[in-house]
Amino acid sequence: MCSPRSSSQPSTDPPATQQSPVNSHNEWDPLEEVVVGRLEGATIPSDHPVVTCNVPTWAGRLQGLAAGMRYPSRLIGPAQDELDGLVELLQSLGITVRRPEPVDHKRRFATPDWSSRGFCNTCPRDSLLVIGDEIIETPMAWPCRYFETHSYRRLLKDYFRRGARWTSAPKPQLTDELFEPEFRTPAEDEPMRYILTEFEPVFDAADFVRAGRDLFVTRSNVTNRMGIDWLRRHLGPEYRIHEIASSCRTPMHIDTTFMPLAPGKLLINPTYVNPDDLPEALRSWDVLVAPEPDPIDERLLKVTSMCGKWLNMNVLMVDEKRVIAERHHTGMLRALERWGFEPIPCDLLHYAPFGGSFHCATLDVRRRGTLESYLP
Numbered sequence: 001m002c003s004p005r006s007s008s009q010p011s012t013d014p015p016a017t018q019q020s021p022v023n024s025h026n027e028w029d030p031l032e033e034v035v036v037g038r039l040e041g042a043t044i045p046s047d048h049p050v051v052t053c054n055v056p057t058w059a060g061r062l063q064g065l066a067a068g069m070r071y072p073s074r075l076i077g078p079a080q081d082e083l084d085g086l087v088e089l090l091q092s093l094g095i096t097v098r099r100p101e102p103v104d105h106k107r108r109f110a111t112p113d114w115s116s117r118g119f120c121n122t123c124p125r126d127s128l129l130v131i132g133d134e135i136i137e138t139p140m141a142w143p144c145r146y147f148e149t150h151s152y153r154r155l156l157k158d159y160f161r162r163g164a165r166w167t168s169a170p171k172p173q174l175t176d177e178l179f180e181p182e183f184r185t186p187a188e189d190e191p192m193r194y195i196l197t198e199f200e201p202v203f204d205a206a207d208f209v210r211a212g213r214d215l216f217v218t219r220s221n222v223t224n225r226m227g228i229d230w231l232r233r234h235l236g237p238e239y240r241i242h243e244i245a246s247s248c249r250t251p252m253h254i255d256t257t258f259m260p261l262a263p264g265k266l267l268i269n270p271t272y273v274n275p276d277d278l279p280e281a282l283r284s285w286d287v288l289v290a291p292e293p294d295p296i297d298e299r300l301l302k303v304t305s306m307c308g309k310w311l312n313m314n315v316l317m318v319d320e321k322r323v324i325a326e327r328h329h330t331g332m333l334r335a336l337e338r339w340g341f342e343p344i345p346c347d348l349l350h351y352a353p354f355g356g357s358f359h360c361a362t363l364d365v366r367r368r369g370t371l372e373s374y375l376p
């Protein structure tokens with residue numbers, strides 16, 4: 001029998017005057033605090049069709065053979081050195097860096113319907129969505145990522161205790177009804193089709209980017225229409241969510257397809273996005289077309305990357321001018337300069353086998369700014 005809560009119990013509500021530690025309305029306001037992912041315990045993800053549908057068939061077969069094994073030190077080593085360099089760079093810029101707990105992602109876990117091992121917590125961008133002072137745990141479609149946000153709970157509880165709003169979207173069941181049976185990735189000349197049904201709402205945070213009251217999303221193999229509708233209803237009429245058409249046949253995460261870099265400046269992937277198909281409200285924006293990525297010669301990196309070649313777009317804005325970008329992709333560095341930005345070259349090429357680059361590896365928890373409208 002629980003004793004009635006006495007009024008003397010301390011409230012967890014912060015003083016009304018306290019600023020929320022979570023405040024991020026767009027991709028470019030001056031960055032004050034960021035969460036950076038971790039590589040420890042990274043485990044090769046399962047060969048569930050929702051995972052392997054995003055990579056070539058041969059890569060999916062290879063992954064099936066290695067699923068559940070720890071990533072080899074040959075891949076972890078170079079990535080760790082580069083990740084340490086990114087943390088040092090962010091701190092040298094006066095940005096507070098927070099980290100999730102290290103986790104043994106090889107441990108098995110289960111729900112009433114299935115069991116799996118984990119994957120990694122290298123990319124906080126994928127599982128946590130920050131909208132203003134709210135941090136949302138997103139309903140991920142990969143079973144191996146089901147409990148990924150648990151490694152961030154110390155941070156989430158700290159943010160909540162200090163005034164942030166903390167929400168978890170409906171936990172999905174991820175049963176077979178969510179996935180199209182016998183799914184086959186469509187060829188370039190075939191109509192687009194997605195592996196997800198509309199059985200329940202699922203979405204990754206990384207399928208969304210923010211421009212104040214306007215958010216942009218790509219429907220993908222981890223984000224279905226019901227997931228987009230759930231967020232639209234959750235955020236209410238103060239926000240607009242625009243769906244961006246992408247011709248990528250293995251769609252997952254918007255941040256190598258469509259990236260708003262500053263007010264009125266939009267970076268697009270020329271092979272996935274047709275400028276004529278952009279929302280009418282973006283007509284006044286400068287559309288910056290990403291240059292071809294610089295070739296990567298390292299065979300091991302090419303074979304083990306979980307991403308396409310357009311990680312040169314996966315940049316992190318420090319403010320409206322300064323942008324952390326991949327040193328290897330010199331074409332993008334020069335283009336950013338031409339467009340009036342100040343690129344800060346940094347190395348993260350070896351993070352691709354773990355899911356991405358700078359935007360993926362980070363979560364901008366607090367930027368100095370307010371909720372604005374940047375579109376008519």
Ligand SMILES: NC(=[NH2+])NCCC[C@H](N)C(=O)O
Nearest residue numbers: 206252253256307308356360
């Ligand atoms: N937030 C992320 N993990 N983004 C990674 C981008 C992955 C994208 N599907 C690509 O192939 O480039």
